[in-house]
Amino acid sequence: xxxxxxxxxFFKVFVPAMLVYIGATAVIVHLTDNGDLHAYTLYALIPVxxxxxxxxxxxxxxxxxxxxxxxxxxxxxxxxxxIACVMIIASGWGQLERLAxxxxxxxxxLLPIFWGVQGxxxxxxxxREGVF
Amino acid sequence: xxxxxKALRAEQGWSQATLGDQLDVSRQTINAIEAGRYDPxxxxxxxxxxxxGKSIEDIFEDET
Numbered sequence: 001x002x003x004x005x006x007x008x009x010f011f012k013v014f015v016p017a018m019l020v021y022i023g024a025t026a027v028i029v030h031l032t033d034n035g036d037l038h039a040y041t042l043y044a045l046i047p048v049x050x051x052x053x054x055x056x057x058x059x060x061x062x063x064x065x066x067x068x069x070x071x072x073x074x075x076x077x078x079x080x081x082x083i084a085c086v087m088i089i090a091s092g093w094g095q096l097e098r099l100a101x102x103x104x105x106x107x108x109x110l111l112p113i114f115w116g117v118q119g120x121x122x123x124x125x126x127x128r129e130g131v132f
Numbered sequence: 133x134x135x136x137x138k139a140l141r142a143e144q145g146w147s148q149a150t151l152g153d154q155l156d157v158s159r160q161t162i163n164a165i166e167a168g169r170y171d172p173x174x175x176x177x178x179x180x181x182x183x184x185g186k187s188i189e190d191i192f193e194d195e196t
Contacts, residue, residue, distance in 0.1 A: 002158065003158040003160070067158075068156070068157040068158050068161050069157070069161070069172070069173050069176060070157070070158070070160065070161035070164050070165075070170050070172075071158055071160065071161065073170075129160075129164060129169055129170070130160070130163060130164060130167065130169065131160045131164075132160075
């Protein structure tokens with residue numbers, strides 16, 4: 001399989017999964033804000049965005065598996081930077097929340113931060129390695 | 133690691149994409165190996181050596 005085919009297969013799953021995640025999250029937040037959401041309904045709906053996240057990570061795993069060794073190495077490095085960034089923010093801000101009176105950072109934001117940093121890091125590393 | 137991949141490919145008149153297709157890797161990977169930015173795995177090094185009918189040592193030079 002070529003890297004172009006692997007990229008196409010990745011985005012074909014990743015983009016719909018993220019749209020489901022954003023859409024389901026927006027609906028749940030809207031219903032919760034309006035007080036229309038019963039706790040049991042929330043528990044019934046929450047697997048939808050969580051399932052979308054699972055699918056997105058599965059797509060990421062399959063993408064890395066289908067790339068050749070050089071491109072896979074770049075993907076893994078980008079993912080490592082994303083994980084490191086999330087861990088540093090979560091741990092650093094968590095300490096500040098515990099020890100100082102800083103506002104609470106909703107952990108909800110860790111996933112978008114991860115995808116954003118991972119995407120930027122992968123792009124940066126790819127450029128540095130002469131991929132494009 | 134230094135290598136002679138670019139010269140060997142040029143002898144055959146192949147583009148990076150053509151060589152990549154024969155080795156089942158991307159053009160970018162061939163480019164990175166030729167530029168010395170990436171050292172291939174042992175299985176890929178064996179594939180390259182087999183394709184050109186040479187030994188790994190004939191193509192790759194250990195600089196250490």
